[in-house]
Amino acid sequence: MSKLRVIFHVNETLKWDVALANITNLLRDVGDAGAEVLVLSNGPSVEAYADGEKMKKIEELAGRGVKFLACRNSLKNLCASGTLCLNEENLPEYIGVVPAGVTELIRRQAEGFAYIKP
Amino acid sequence: MSKLRVIFHVNETLKWDVALANITNLLRDVGDAGAEVLVLSNGPSVEAYADGEKMKKIEELAGRGVKFLACRNSLKNLCASGTLCLNEENLPEYIGVVPAGVTELIRRQAEGFAYIKP
Amino acid sequence: MSKLRVIFHVNETLKWDVALANITNLLRDVGDAGAEVLVLSNGPSVEAYADGEKMKKIEELAGRGVKFLACRNSLKNLCASGTLCLNEENLPEYIGVVPAGVTELIRRQAEGFAYIKP
Numbered sequence: 001m002s003k004l005r006v007i008f009h010v011n012e013t014l015k016w017d018v019a020l021a022n023i024t025n026l027l028r029d030v031g032d033a034g035a036e037v038l039v040l041s042n043g044p045s046v047e048a049y050a051d052g053e054k055m056k057k058i059e060e061l062a063g064r065g066v067k068f069l070a071c072r073n074s075l076k077n078l079c080a081s082g083t084l085c086l087n088e089e090n091l092p093e094y095i096g097v098v099p100a101g102v103t104e105l106i107r108r109q110a111e112g113f114a115y116i117k118p
Numbered sequence: 119m120s121k122l123r124v125i126f127h128v129n130e131t132l133k134w135d136v137a138l139a140n141i142t143n144l145l146r147d148v149g150d151a152g153a154e155v156l157v158l159s160n161g162p163s164v165e166a167y168a169d170g171e172k173m174k175k176i177e178e179l180a181g182r183g184v185k186f187l188a189c190r191n192s193l194k195n196l197c198a199s200g201t202l203c204l205n206e207e208n209l210p211e212y213i214g215v216v217p218a219g220v221t222e223l224i225r226r227q228a229e230g231f232a233y234i235k236p
Numbered sequence: 237m238s239k240l241r242v243i244f245h246v247n248e249t250l251k252w253d254v255a256l257a258n259i260t261n262l263l264r265d266v267g268d269a270g271a272e273v274l275v276l277s278n279g280p281s282v283e284a285y286a287d288g289e290k291m292k293k294i295e296e297l298a299g300r301g302v303k304f305l306a307c308r309n310s311l312k313n314l315c316a317s318g319t320l321c322l323n324e325e326n327l328p329e330y331i332g333v334v335p336a337g338v339t340e341l342i343r344r345q346a347e348g349f350a351y352i353k354p
Contacts, residue, residue, distance in 0.1 A: 109350035
């Protein structure tokens with residue numbers, strides 16, 4: 001059977017724990033090599049990429065092949081709001097940055113990725 | 119026109135009423151034979167399968183061809199949390215159990231089912 | 237590259253601002269001609285079509301080619317609840333009405349549109 005492909009959409013910080021548990025369950029079910037998993041974070045939820053507790057789990061899943069993405073617009077808005085400024089260059093190498101998160105969500109679905117909103 | 123195919127994703131108990139109303143509207147619009155409808159419940163929302171009020175509506179829709187699914191991981195977590203232990207064998211026959219709800223959501227989309235998150 | 241196609245699903249009034257910001261970011265990223273964008277509103281969120289502030293932004297995006305849709309069931313429910321009666325004939329011409337919002341969400345995905353739930 002071919003690899004399952006999916007993009008998870010996280011746009012609220014409160015949804016991260018559900019998303020990370022979903023992905024852990026998925027990999028337990030089909031094996032790390034059984035799925036190509038992307039996680040697109042936009043809106044205020046990009047703040048998780050500076051959250052020590054969440055980053056432990058994110059790093060572990062990244063080590064198992066999950067790709068994490070941040071929306072550049074959202075990083076800029078978070079900084080402009082005075083909440084948190086995350087410098088792209090300082091993000092761990094396993095977190096990619098895309099110009100607009102929604103474009104990524106559309107392109108990936110057009111390529112055949114399933115969409116899941118935890 | 120070929121049958122419409124859709125999988126509804128319910129992961130919060132509060133979203134059940136919206137999901138069941140959505141499905142009722144869909145079937146009124148295209149007819150019971152016009153759509154193949156799956157409902158995948160994961161997370162704490164699986165508790166609905168022990169909720170008398172919700173089960174009345176679920177049973178009625180199941181009688182009209184809608185297939186309801188529960189995530190086994192979520193049933194286990196609900197039991198482990200001390201909230202509610204639902205024995206798989208005691209679930210009505212119109213509720214199926216899948217090992218991991220997210221896998222089902224991905225597989226069905228890969229088969230051409232639309233995804234709706236109420 | 238062919239046009240990106242997407243249907244945004246809004247079913248809670250509180251999600252409108254996120255949805256409209258998402259669409260603005262998308263069009264800035266790919267250009268107004270680079271995407272075919274639909275917005276399907278159902279549930280109580282259809283009340284936005286009578287909200288002056290939101291309608292300013294909706295009208296602006298409609299002028300750039302975004303198509304806005306309302307679920308007729310939801311318009312009827314909103315009126316029946318005593319909250320607000322929106323006469324279909326009085327809606328601006330850039331807002332379409334469909335018999336059942338969920339049917340539209342399924343049909344469009346079957347046609348190849350991506351689905352995004354803000």
